Amino acid sequence: MDLSELTVTETIKGLYQKKFSSVDITRSLFEKIKPLDKKIKAFVTIDSENALKKAEEADEKRKKGDARPFLGVPFTLKDNICTQGLRTTASAKVLENYIPQYDATISKKLKDAGVVILGKTNMDAWAHGSSTETSDFFTTLNPWDLEKLPGGSSGGSAATVAADLTIGSIGTETAGSIRQPASWCGVVGLKPTYGRVSRYGIISMGSSLDSPGPMTKTVEDAALTLPVIAGKDPQDATTSSIKLDDYLVNLKKGVKNLKVGISEEYQKIAEPIVREAVEKALKTIEKLGAIIVPVKLLDPTYSISVYTILQRAEVSANLARYDGIRYGEGREKFGEEAKRRIMLGTYALSAGYYDALYGKAQQIRTLIVEDFKKVFQKIDCIIAPTTPCVALPLGSSKTSPMFGEVQDVLVEPSTIAGLPGITLRCGFVGELPIGIQIIGPQFSEALILKVAYAYEQNTDWHKRKPNII
Amino acid sequence: MNNYTPIIGLEIHVELATKSKMFCGCDANYFGGKPNTHTCPVCLGLPGALPVPNKKAIEWCIRIGLALNCEIPLHSKFDRKNYFYPDLPKGYQISQYDKPFAVNGRLVIKPFARGPLTKTVRIRRVHMEEDTGKLIHATVDGEKCTLIDFNRSGVPLVEIVTEPDIRTSEEARDFLKKLHQIIRYLGVSDADMEKGSMRLEPNISIRRKSEKEKERKGEENLPKYKVEVKNINSFNFAKKAIDYEISRHIELLDSGETPKQETRGWDEKKNITYSQRSKEEAHDYRYFPEPDIPPIVLSEKEKKRIRETIPELPDARTERFIKDYGLSEYDASILIDDKDTSEYFEKSIQQITNNKQQITPKVIANWIINKKADKSTVSPEELIKLITAKQQKPQMDATDLDLIIKKVIEANPKAVGNYKSGKEGAIMYLIGQVMRKTKGKANASQVRNLLTNLLK
Numbered sequence: 001m002d003l004s005e006l007t008v009t010e011t012i013k014g015l016y017q018k019k020f021s022s023v024d025i026t027r028s029l030f031e032k033i034k035p036l037d038k039k040i041k042a043f044v045t046i047d048s049e050n051a052l053k054k055a056e057e058a059d060e061k062r063k064k065g066d067a068r069p070f071l072g073v074p075f076t077l078k079d080n081i082c083t084q085g086l087r088t089t090a091s092a093k094v095l096e097n098y099i100p101q102y103d104a105t106i107s108k109k110l111k112d113a114g115v116v117i118l119g120k121t122n123m124d125a126w127a128h129g130s131s132t133e134t135s136d137f138f139t140t141l142n143p144w145d146l147e148k149l150p151g152g153s154s155g156g157s158a159a160t161v162a163a164d165l166t167i168g169s170i171g172t173e174t175a176g177s178i179r180q181p182a183s184w185c186g187v188v189g190l191k192p193t194y195g196r197v198s199r200y201g202i203i204s205m206g207s208s209l210d211s212p213g214p215m216t217k218t219v220e221d222a223a224l225t226l227p228v229i230a231g232k233d234p235q236d237a238t239t240s241s242i243k244l245d246d247y248l249v250n251l252k253k254g255v256k257n258l259k260v261g262i263s264e265e266y267q268k269i270a271e272p273i274v275r276e277a278v279e280k281a282l283k284t285i286e287k288l289g290a291i292i293v294p295v296k297l298l299d300p301t302y303s304i305s306v307y308t309i310l311q312r313a314e315v316s317a318n319l320a321r322y323d324g325i326r327y328g329e330g331r332e333k334f335g336e337e338a339k340r341r342i343m344l345g346t347y348a349l350s351a352g353y354y355d356a357l358y359g360k361a362q363q364i365r366t367l368i369v370e371d372f373k374k375v376f377q378k379i380d381c382i383i384a385p386t387t388p389c390v391a392l393p394l395g396s397s398k399t400s401p402m403f404g405e406v407q408d409v410l411v412e413p414s415t416i417a418g419l420p421g422i423t424l425r426c427g428f429v430g431e432l433p434i435g436i437q438i439i440g441p442q443f444s445e446a447l448i449l450k451v452a453y454a455y456e457q458n459t460d461w462h463k464r465k466p467n468i469i
Numbered sequence: 470m471n472n473y474t475p476i477i478g479l480e481i482h483v484e485l486a487t488k489s490k491m492f493c494g495c496d497a498n499y500f501g502g503k504p505n506t507h508t509c510p511v512c513l514g515l516p517g518a519l520p521v522p523n524k525k526a527i528e529w530c531i532r533i534g535l536a537l538n539c540e541i542p543l544h545s546k547f548d549r550k551n552y553f554y555p556d557l558p559k560g561y562q563i564s565q566y567d568k569p570f571a572v573n574g575r576l577v578i579k580p581f582a583r584g585p586l587t588k589t590v591r592i593r594r595v596h597m598e599e600d601t602g603k604l605i606h607a608t609v610d611g612e613k614c615t616l617i618d619f620n621r622s623g624v625p626l627v628e629i630v631t632e633p634d635i636r637t638s639e640e641a642r643d644f645l646k647k648l649h650q651i652i653r654y655l656g657v658s659d660a661d662m663e664k665g666s667m668r669l670e671p672n673i674s675i676r677r678k679s680e681k682e683k684e685r686k687g688e689e690n691l692p693k694y695k696v697e698v699k700n701i702n703s704f705n706f707a708k709k710a711i712d713y714e715i716s717r718h719i720e721l722l723d724s725g726e727t728p729k730q731e732t733r734g735w736d737e738k739k740n741i742t743y744s745q746r747s748k749e750e751a752h753d754y755r756y757f758p759e760p761d762i763p764p765i766v767l768s769e770k771e772k773k774r775i776r777e778t779i780p781e782l783p784d785a786r787t788e789r790f791i792k793d794y795g796l797s798e799y800d801a802s803i804l805i806d807d808k809d810t811s812e813y814f815e816k817s818i819q820q821i822t823n824n825k826q827q828i829t830p831k832v833i834a835n836w837i838i839n840k841k842a843d844k845s846t847v848s849p850e851e852l853i854k855l856i857t858a859k860q861q862k863p864q865m866d867a868t869d870l871d872l873i874i875k876k877v878i879e880a881n882p883k884a885v886g887n888y889k890s891g892k893e894g895a896i897m898y899l900i901g902q903v904m905r906k907t908k909g910k911a912n913a914s915q916v917r918n919l920l921t922n923l924l925k
Contacts, residue, residue, distance in 0.1 A: 208760035320560020
């Protein structure tokens with residue numbers, strides 16, 4: 001068997017049963033990364049030497065009775081997650097040679113769990129975008145079709161999972177950056193509730209929105225990975241002390257009698273072929289015992305304006321520290337997109353414009369939060385297309401400064417409200433996967449994982465592999 | 470001058486003496502430390518690092534607000550104040566904009582010039598922020614350069630802002646002294662001006678007296694300009710800077726010009742202010758709510774608990790000293806001026822009760838105020854012994870006493886040196902030593918005379 005194809009679940013089981021070692025898996029992954037990453041370009045940094053060393057150590061520990069489930073399980077991390085001693089660039093030239101002195105909380109948690117970090121994945125620079133085309137280094141290609149974009153900003157992470165260049169990955173989402181590339185690359189992407197996973201050590205983008213989460217081959221993998229990185233962090237004042245649910249125990253409980261909301265405001269934004277796939281998926285879920293309830297939600301396009309203003313404002317402050325004094329690179333190294341966002345955010349916060357822009361956006365944000373609250377009194381979760389269309393051709397983002405916001409329109413409202421969402425495959429257009437998302441109330445990760453699992457287990461979409469591998 | 474009324478407001482920054490910094494666990498007591506040794510990813514503003522507010526610092530800020538008779542809103546928040554400066558590692562300072570921890574307070578002062586009349590200065594707000602790093606301009610390997618020390622970065626800083634209620638430089642100085650005293654009593658800062666733990670920024674403008682009547686109608690007739698003098702580190706410099714500005718403005722107004730709205734610095738060598746930044750160059754700080762820190766919600770219960778941590782403040786202590794010890798207002802106010810002195814006084818009084826001696830509080834006050842008893846070398850107990858001895862008649866042979874005094878001088882070169890270098894209080898220690906050797910038989914004032922003669 002090709003060990004690179006393993007899921008997190010299978011890896012944990014196999015390591016436990018001594019069917020293979022961590023070194024075996026890690027080697028086979030690097031054997032695949034070597035030729036394939038030349039084509040896909042998913043990695044900014046490949047850390048093979050250290051990864052193999054860690055895999056050996058993990059095997060040694062396991063022999064001595066260390067039973068931590070994630071001990072020796074290989075992962076990739078998006079390159080905006082600080083890793084002590086390992087270059088972390090956020091795919092930005094300004095940080096091209098930046099080696100963090102400390103681990104992000106989630107890096108530390110993954111290391112403490114025994115995870116082997118294979119390398120750091122490409123992204124839109126500073127996480128500004130939905131294509132990886134704004135990476136200051138290079139564009140990652142979609143493993144399903146090398147002429148298509150992988151989405152972004154966690155495009156590198158999504159591509160490593162889709163192409164079996166890793167067992168699992170961690171991405172981050174501000175609005176769509178986990179779900180949109182997961183959808184375009186046909187992997188499972190879980191964007192947790194804001195405050196469920198620590199942001200400490202993740203290069204800030206939109207601080208009031210940033211949420212790290214797992215990107216995996218299966219729903220069960222996401223359920224297994226989330227508790228490794230989630231929980232209250234004394235170093236992130238916005239993390240919640242609400243206890244984690246037992247995601248695995250809940251996972252297989254089925255969807256009988258669950259009220260699943262569907263909103264025409266979302267459906268009508270998707271292209272017909274995507275809409276059809278989602279409607280078919282809803283029929284499957286209905287057959288499994290769920291009750292489909294049509295609901296009315298605020299038009300998601302409002303979120304584009306709200307998100308754009310709030311996020312740009314936060315970006316303009318968050319990027320101020322890269323003032324050319326430290327980190328070795330000057331401000332002239334900022335790319336077009338970063339400069340555009342800094343200027344727009346600065347403008348939105350300026351005297352005389354604040355009330356009409358930032359202030360107004362905050363008010364509408366509150367309305368969006370209330371809108372979801374109201375709807376969740378009637379239903380348990382919402383199902384919608386993840387993206388309006390499947391992966392677009394290379395170059396698509398270059399002509400539109402608002403490319404990302406338009407592609408992410410269906411995930412923006414929930415991100416603005418801080419809600420959790422999960423995306424998984426629900427069909428194909430030719431070789432390109434279609435994504436369906438399940439959105440739940442705050443801290444309802446167990447619920448949306450359960451719905452996603454029920455659907456995944458009753459369809460075959462997740463079994464398909466890209467031709468390139 | 471007679472045709473004009475000065476309009477003065479004050480902004481005061483106070484560094485809190487909390488154990489750790491405002492948003493990280495680093496040791497906040499950085500003074501004298503090796504550069505960049507009190508730092509971590511948070512106060513260095515490294516990519517990804519996040520602030521977590523220091524509860525103690527917030528509590529102390531509220532304590533200051535309560536001591537200044539402020540309202541404490543139950544809802545408060547932090548904001549980002551955006552500006553670029555190399556000593557500001559994040560490119561923004563975490564501060565408070567529209568929801569500070571304390572608002573609408575007042576402080577009553579008794580300006581010396583006004584005799585028995587008091588003056589109320591309204592406090593606009595008291596808010597919490599973080600200090601910046603420190604730039605050091607140096608020559609390294611023959612090259613001129615600027616070094617950055619981030620030890621101070623993130624130290625908790627409280628900003629106190631008054632309304633423009635002050636009318637003279639003396640009032641400003643009296644206000645600042647009183648505020649300094651209160652901060653010291655609260656035990657939240659050493660408020661050491663030389664170390665920069667308390668920094669002063671007066672805002673000054675002047676108005677023609679003819680406009681005075683309108684003053685009663687409210688603030689709309691404040692002068693159309695305002696000059697801010699930054700970062701002054703002594704009460705006297707603050708007074709001098711205000712006086713300098715008042716004369717400068719009068720000169721300009723008399724010649725038909727309006728002074729420019731600007732920020733000025735204080736040159737303590739030349740005793741003048743100089744222009745730093747004009748209104749046109751003023752920052753737009755683009756404040757917005759700090760997304761990394763959830764809003765702070767205080768309960769009535771917590772507010773009450775913080776109120777209970779406030780110790781007796783100078784005004785109350787003065788009144789009590791007058792009432793309980795029969796002191797004059799003048800003596801009481803001198804004793805309470807410094808918290809430690811007032812406590813030394815009370816401890817000395819306790820010694821009397823314990824010893825059942827016939828020494829009145831007035832006598833002790835006199836010894837502390839006029840005879841400058843050195844509280845660092847003479848314990849309250851020793852002070853009472855000294856006073857007792859002084860009140861007894863001399864029972865000693867003059868030659869014996871002379872011999873003992875000479876021995877004490879020989880045995881205590883350090884105190885002698887201190888005295889000779891101008892530290893008059895050191896004599897108290899020497900007197901104490903002589904009194905000990907003579908078992909209290911000598912007359913303290915005679916000992917003092919002999920000592921001063923021998924040490925001339």
